[in-house]
Amino acid sequence: MVPAPSEERPPTRRERRKGETRRAIAGTARRLFAERGFETVTVAEIAAVADVSTKTVFNHFPVKEQIFFEADPLGWPAPELALRERVAGERPVDAIRRVMTRPSSGAAVGAGEGTDDAADAVDAGAVAVHARVYRDSPALRSYSREMFAGQERALREAIESGAGEGEPGAAGVLGAGVVAALILAAVREVWESTLLRIAAGAAFEDAATLGRHELDAALDLLSRDSPGLDPPGRDLPGRDPVGQGSPDRDLPGRDPLDRGSPGRELPDLARGGPSRVPSAEVARPLEDEPARRAEGARETQGAEGARETREAEETREAEGAREAEGARGARERAPAGGEGAGAAGQGVRGPVRGDRPSITRVAQLAGVSATTVSHALNGRRPVAEETRRRVLAAIDQLGYRPNVLARGLRTSRSQTIGLIIPDITNPFYPALARGLQDVLGPAGYDEIISNTDGDRELERAAIEQMIARQVDGLAFAVFHTHAEDLLPVIGAGIPVVRLGGRLVQAGVDVVHSDDEGGAAEATRYLLERGYRRIGFVCGPHAEGPAAERVTGYRSALLAAGADADPRLVAHTHFSRAGGSSGTARLLDLPDPPDAVLCANDIMAIGALDTAGERRLRVPEDLAVMGFDDIEAASLVSPGLTTMANPAREIGQACGRRLLDRLRGGTAEPSAETVIPARLVRRRSA
Incomplete structure (x- = not known):
């Protein structure tokens, strides 16, 4: 989605350089994603190819997914940006529907980067590659849900403010939070389906056109199926009294033909032929309207209950920082009343289902400042005992828990x-x-x-x-x-x-x-027990601790003058199956070992499995020794001799x-x- 622009002003030289660096990083990442897929490309590789430090990449893009979504190939405006074009008397959902379903050229993924023409050019091939990378990445699809959810707060606030109209109650009886959630759910579903069509081979223009009509139909259905979107007891201009979304209404800037009206033919991207997109009037008969509107009201009330506020403030000082992290934080909205109104006489709401008490509410109930509450909790400054008791009583009454996220934003x-x-x-x-x-x-x-x-x-x-x-x-x-x-x-x-x-x-x-010393001690123990041809089962390439253990094993053999045949070292996986297969390979040698030392106990248990399958007696025919002394080492039969590696x-x-x-x-x-x-x-x- 295209974000809302900030205040227009000439960028400084430093800002221009930062913008150039950001575009270079994003362009490099898109090329690497196209070549190898999203999951396999690391931030370190992006930094190396873009000739910047990894820290610079993280400064611009805290998570790798943000690099991918730097440019939206469909070029759809963010819903809160669409509200800026809202006209007097127009409902939020209608304004978003009108603006977002207008034909647009899409974003310039791979075209005109870094130039003023970027927003006007579309490289259909680059968009298709972008779409396929998205389709093939579970991480990106998951992040897109977080991305749209992160827009909920901005949209809610735009609805509440009237987007410059100053109209109270513009969201209707449902509340701005529910309206924002419903709109964004519809937008995301159509946005993703459009992108996946392009990934499947559909032409950009065809997919974009169908996407606009699907979005138009979805928002129209939402508009008519949610009576709570209207301010109570009021009919809005351009809308019929029963909320049918009549095709006769004509809002400014909207093409009357661009509504998915009955009989409109669009490309059928699944079959390559024309497809008839029915209007909501055809799909939803007027005679079913009363029952349908009642059903819609029940559904939206359920949605409201599921999205009751989850306030996330720790202190008033942290509130601004927490808002800047809104995409990561809780999705908030003010409760609609009813529950929680009982404490209004004291100026403090009581807790309601899904409502997270804040430190400000604790302070109000205790009759102290939020700073005093903080001091009472963390003990950094002295607080009078009577004041402390009042704070603790308020905390107990409200069920308050300190918000670790807000504290982290304040303390870094x-x-x-x-x-x-x-x-x-x-x-x-x-x-x-x-x-x-x-x-x-x-x-x-x-x-x-x-x-x-x-x-x-x-x-x-x-x-x-x-x-x-x-x-x-x-x-x-x-x-x-x-x-x-x-x-x-x-x-x-x-x-x-x-x-x-x-x-x-x-x-x-x-x-x-002491991996090396422990392995040497284990090898010496086996030599002292009379074993002379000792094999070692270790992990692939023997890196890290396993490499130290191989070194200790070999040094002990050489010091004792025993056979250090390199064929007696079997590389396998650090697992029970790996230990079993590695031991089997050693036992298949022309001169097999009479003892096996394994890099960990799990592998040693696999060695016992192989010995049992070959009817070898342990330790008479084959001695087996492990490393770590996990709990299972004492439970298997025979009990496993091992080197205790105290994990805890x-x-x-x-x-x-x-x-x-x-x-x-x-x-x-x-x-x-x-x-x-x-x-x-x-x-x-």
Whole structure:
């Protein structure tokens, strides 16, 4: 959707440069999206091709989806912008219908970028590519819903203000919030269906024409099917008294033929032939009007109940900042009365269903300022005990809860920590997350967890998403991330802790178990038990902690003069199935191993599966040993001998390191914390 323009004034030199940079970033991103699809292109790649820093990209576009939607190929104006052309006595839905269904040339996706001709040119091929990228991306389709929902507040306010008309009650008895929601739902549905037609091969002009007529019909149906859109007891000019949306009305600037009238033939984009678009008058007979209007009233009342206000203010100071983040925040509107009116005598509404009490209402009920309420809650300044009791009583009566979002906007802190892990189904990582929360929870932080399946592209995408979500700190247990992948998060000033591996990089702390020493100790234990040909089952390419464990395994073999045959190292997936297949490959060697050491316990359990399938006795025919000491290691039969890798303790150490960075307690560029591994003897080796 084309946003409403700001006040006209000549741009400064700095603003022109910023605009050029923004257009360069958007143009580069569109080319990359067209070549490879939306999901596979990273912000770091866009920055590299556009020759800017990743931080610059995020400064212009906080999330990658915003780059795609920088230009709307259909060129439809935002509904609140359409209201600027509203004429005296015209209802909001009719003004939007009249303006948005006028023929337009569309936005200039891929044409005339950076010039004054951009708004007048259409590159049909570029629009088709743009549409196909949208069609093939679940992330973009999901974001489009958020994008339209984010326009609800602006449209509601435009309706309430009368768009310059100054007419109270312009939204009718339903309320501006419900009207805005209904209009935007209709607009989004037609907008997306038009874009998907173009993606399927329809010509731009044909799809745009049909889209305008579908929007006209949808808004006409909404206009006639929602009696609450009219101010009560009033007939508007140009509209018949029963609200039938008569085709005879003629509003300024509207082509009487451009209404989808009966018999109008339009291109049938599905079959390639003409299609008859019936008018609402044909589709909805007049004799059914009373029953239909009653049904419509029930439906809109249901919609109103579902969209009751969710106020999101923490303090009056935060209100302006929260409004700037309206696309991310709650969808608000004032309640229509009834419930919540009981406390009006005290100047404070009582809570109603779906209504979130604000700090201002707490202050009014307690007879103090919002600042005093804040001080009573956070304890930063002394508050008289009697005042504190009144504040707590008001909080209890209203059910008030502090708004973390508003606080974050005021303090530039989200109170969240990102955790990126390769496999959430591996019990080691939930235990690690628990340890992290042990430390971060009491400090007021929540975790956002992202699973990557050990895929480097997913790891890089997860890092970008954490930056976009504005996490205060990042912990990641990944195997394929390289130093350059972390530059964006370091550049954003976010404290980073790597869990495992020995990556040496300024701005990145490392917390890990003694992977190399633990693997060496495990190998020595097997040698001491009399095993001489020891295999190692590890992950693909043995990066990160697994690489350290392979190094420890080999060093122990060489120190003991044992066979270090490279064929005894099997690369597979970090999973039970991977452990099973890797062990099977080793057992198929001409000279198979008599013991197998696995990179984690889940893989070791897979090794036990293979031994059982081949009727090998464990540990008599084949010894099996794991790493991590997850709970399942003591439950399988035979019990799994393993190296304890204390996941929860590692998580706690990571949490302490992040808190230290967040509080400015460490000046050194990076630090390393090593948690010793411990041998746990059971029956498998």
